[in-house]
Amino acid sequence: MAKSTTQYICQSCGAVYAKWAGRCEGCGEWNTLTEESRTETPKALGGGPRGGRKIELVGLAGQSAAPPRMPTGISELDRVTGGGLVPGSALLVGGDPGIGKSTLLTQAAAALAGTGVSVAYISGEEAVAQVRLRAARLGLTDANVGLASATNLRDIAATLDDPNGPKVVIIDSIQTMYLDSLDSAPGSLSQVRACSHELIRLAKTRGFALFLVGHVTKEGSIAGPRVMEHMVDTVLYFEGERGHQFRILRAVKNRFGATDEIGVFEMTDGGLVEVANPSALFLAERRGNVSGSCVFAGMEGTRPVLVEIQALVATSGAGSPRRAVVGWDSGRLAMVLAVLEARCGLALAGNDVYLNVAGGLRIAEPAADLAVAAALMSSATGTPVPADVAVFGEIGLSGEVRPVSQADVRLKEAAKLGFAEALAPPRRKPRGGKAGATGKGDQSKTTEALRVREVGHLQDLVALFPVDALAQKAGEKADSGTKGSKDRAEAAGRQRDDG
Numbered sequence: 001m002a003k004s005t006t007q008y009i010c011q012s013c014g015a016v017y018a019k020w021a022g023r024c025e026g027c028g029e030w031n032t033l034t035e036e037s038r039t040e041t042p043k044a045l046g047g048g049p050r051g052g053r054k055i056e057l058v059g060l061a062g063q064s065a066a067p068p069r070m071p072t073g074i075s076e077l078d079r080v081t082g083g084g085l086v087p088g089s090a091l092l093v094g095g096d097p098g099i100g101k102s103t104l105l106t107q108a109a110a111a112l113a114g115t116g117v118s119v120a121y122i123s124g125e126e127a128v129a130q131v132r133l134r135a136a137r138l139g140l141t142d143a144n145v146g147l148a149s150a151t152n153l154r155d156i157a158a159t160l161d162d163p164n165g166p167k168v169v170i171i172d173s174i175q176t177m178y179l180d181s182l183d184s185a186p187g188s189l190s191q192v193r194a195c196s197h198e199l200i201r202l203a204k205t206r207g208f209a210l211f212l213v214g215h216v217t218k219e220g221s222i223a224g225p226r227v228m229e230h231m232v233d234t235v236l237y238f239e240g241e242r243g244h245q246f247r248i249l250r251a252v253k254n255r256f257g258a259t260d261e262i263g264v265f266e267m268t269d270g271g272l273v274e275v276a277n278p279s280a281l282f283l284a285e286r287r288g289n290v291s292g293s294c295v296f297a298g299m300e301g302t303r304p305v306l307v308e309i310q311a312l313v314a315t316s317g318a319g320s321p322r323r324a325v326v327g328w329d330s331g332r333l334a335m336v337l338a339v340l341e342a343r344c345g346l347a348l349a350g351n352d353v354y355l356n357v358a359g360g361l362r363i364a365e366p367a368a369d370l371a372v373a374a375a376l377m378s379s380a381t382g383t384p385v386p387a388d389v390a391v392f393g394e395i396g397l398s399g400e401v402r403p404v405s406q407a408d409v410r411l412k413e414a415a416k417l418g419f420a421e422a423l424a425p426p427r428r429k430p431r432g433g434k435a436g437a438t439g440k441g442d443q444s445k446t447t448e449a450l451r452v453r454e455v456g457h458l459q460d461l462v463a464l465f466p467v468d469a470l471a472q473k474a475g476e477k478a479d480s481g482t483k484g485s486k487d488r489a490e491a492a493g494r495q496r497d498d499g
Contacts, residue, residue, distance in 0.1 A: 036189070070086070079261055092234065107271055137271075187215075196232075233253075238250075246266060278305050282359040311376045313348060383465050
């Protein structure tokens with residue numbers, strides 16, 4: 001007979017314990033252990049495998065056709081998924097609450113239905129009337145989409161287990177589904193794992209594309225200790241700031257395409273609108289001739305994106321200077337500040353530094369180092385970076401500026417948007433050929449009406465700014481401190497004389 005036991009599973013990292021504890025030793029989180037029952041079945045007698053069949057092994061060489069694609073009708077979504085949906089694949093969509101996951105999938109369902117694809121939208125969080133209200137707001141009530149509100153997985157599986165069933169299924173969300181054979185509550189690790197496994201198995205068997213909406217934790221990762229990310233074929237994150245209208249759909253895992261592509265959307269009253277030229281949108285509200293602003297020519301997958309990097313260097317009023325970073329890695333900001341001080345002799349460590357990537361975009365590539373350094377120098381010296389200059393390049397610990405990938409694509413995007421000059425690292429030396437770049441900052445080239453100035457070392461960038469103004473500011477700060485000390489000493493002397 002089956003034996004029922006009790007175990008405690010951490011809902012943050014998935015660690016299993018025999019008894020309850022307040023703190024998980026695996027991830028360090030508090031109050032994340034929940035009680036779940038487990039049924040153990042006795043092992044087969046004899047100890048050996050029974051009832052199995054021999055599988056056939058083949059070689060690595062062979063002809064394999066590319067998986068068929070099913071365009072969604074939304075070009076930005078097709079870009080991120082690798083060209084469309086693959087029948088039998090499972091896609092996990094995660095994002096903060098209210099970021100627009102349900103809106104995006106509702107629009108995708110309507111677009112697919114418009115091409116003749118049968119779509120089923122099953123919601124476990126909202127009633128049918130609520131989903132209809134959203135469809136009416138988006139103007140999609142005429143779309144032929146099958147709609148249902150259910151949470152029992154057995155009922156959902158019985159509906160989808162049909163040869164003539166829908167070709168695309170949307171489950172919103174997987175944390176609301178439950179399997180009645182498990183005693184744990186919906187949203188727990190056991191329920192999420194079991195429900196996901198059953199739905200993915202059904203999608204592979206019947207050949208329909210499956211969308212699973214997943215909740216995220218306070219750290220921003222999908223709930224369910226990455227157990228779902230290992231089970232699905234594609235993981236998509238829907239990112240964006242509440243204060244900005246831009247939304248970024250990013251692929252972090254894709255078995256049928258690239259994992260560095262992004263789709264850009266704009267949130268409007270009528271739903272999500274695709275952005276074909278993100279660079280023009282990110283730079284639309286930029287003001288020229290402002291110190292501390294610099295345009296970075298970045299890459300998101302195969303798409304070049306130009307964004308504005310803003311920096312503010314202010315006098316620190318406290319003992320420990322403050323560092324605030326939005327949209328970039330705070331560790332790389334500390335590194336750039338340290339290189340500016342150690343290799344270029346600029347004392348910025350005693351100032352408050354604020355860095356922001358305008359538009360709500362998050363930058364992860366190290367090619368933004370040179371643009372950040374230019375924004376910091378511009379703010380520290382009070383000298384604006386020319387509005388028609390784009391900057392990119394990676395900074396090393398010795399101060400050298402290293403080449404980055406796809407430099408030509410970045411330059412072409414800057415030239416297309418009307419930029420006249422670019423500060424870029426030296427070109428890589430071709431193998432077996434002559435050296436095309438010596439790494440000195442006085443070299444400049446012209447590429448498609450765009451003047452390229454090569455910056456080989458961070459000192460070449462510092463030379464473009466009036467460093468004397470920075471030294472003058474530091475001297476004024478020191479003089480004011482000395483004057484304040486003298487005033488305090490004189491006041492103390494007068495107090496002693498009065499006493």
